[in-house]
Amino acid sequence: MNGSAGRNSETRAIVTGGAQGIGFAVAEALADEGCRALALIGRSQEKGDKAVAALKKSGVDAIFISADVAKVADCKRAVDTAIAHFGTVNALVNAAATSARGSLVETSEELFDTIFATNVRGPFFLMQGLVAHLLARKAPGSIVNVLSMSAHAGQSFLTPYSTSKGALMTLTKNVANAYRTNRIRCNAVLPGWMDTEGEDIVQKKWHGAADDWLEKAEAGQPMGQLVKPAQLARLISYMVSPQAGVMTGSLVDYDQNVAGAGAE
Incomplete structure (x- = not known):
């Protein structure tokens, strides 16, 4: 029997960036593992409708919430909408991000703010919404943040992006520590170079x-x-699931190049 079969049958999840790339791959993996309640967050209604239609064919109660995670009001509305639809939510995957380019000397204030609003502030307030909901219900839950190997340093043309992922890395650890006694787990994956749209x-x-x-x-x-989204998605779906046990505060490098290793 497949060890992953049904392991997310009790999962009711919000997935940002859920209409494409990593986000949709995670949604598919969760659905394949028994998840029947999925709220996808994204900006494109057209892509969202296609993603929801595909999931519904698998018997999933899937909804698409059009929202920009760079806007705090949108983040709060998205969490409230998902909870209102499903009654309760117990999982969040923060996959939405911008990888806009910019070096230290070339990055404008506007670009810096846009990157941090999308990659740090958005996940912060989405996590805030879910955790507040779980605490009110005294229920366990799970969060997985999608970072990047760039969080370790990053290339010269990815200075604000890499820094934003470093901030999300610290946020992941902080949240994991703060709510471990509430059985709310928070972990992260750090993929390397990925093949996505x-x-x-x-x-x-x-x-x-x-x-x-x-x-x-x-x-x-x-x-x-x-790195292929479908490969990474199975790791994320495991980390979301109760099968991950007490795993929290973990930062999992997902790459074929090892951070800190010198050139051979």
């Missing part, structure tokens, strides 16, 4: 990449591939 846009917009950039990028990786 968003990355394709980034490579072409910021780096002038050709259509075959993925093939070339994967050829240069130690394991011959970039």
Whole structure:
């Protein structure tokens, strides 16, 4: 019997960035593992409708909430909407993010604020909403934040992005420690270079990449591939589930390159 079968049958989750990429892959994994209540948060109603339709075919009560996580009011509305629809929610996956480019000397105040609003402030207030709900119910719950290997340092053109992921890393640890006696777990994954729709846009917009950039990028990786959303999603769905036991405050590097290792 598949050890993952049914492990999220009691999970009622909010997934940000849930209409595409990592977020939708997580939603699919949760659904495959028995989750029947999923609220996807994103900005594109069109993508959201497609994602919800796909999940409903699997018997999931899925809803799409159009919201911009960079706006605190949207974050609060999204959590309230999900709770109102499902009656209760006990899990949150913060997958939405912006990876806009900017070095230390090139980053404008506006860009800095946009990145931190999306990558730090949004997850902060989404977690606030879920945790307050769980505390009021005296119920256990689970949060997984999607960070990046860039949180360890990051490239020179990712200064504000890397810094925002470092802030979310500390926030993950802080929340894990603060609510462990309430049985509310908070963990994070730090994926390396990923093959997503968003990355394709980034490579072409910021780096002038050709259509075959993925093939070339994967050829240069130690394991011959970039991180695939469906692979990462199964780790996240495990961390969300009760099967993860007492796991909290964990930061899991998910990459083929080891942080701190020098060039061979």
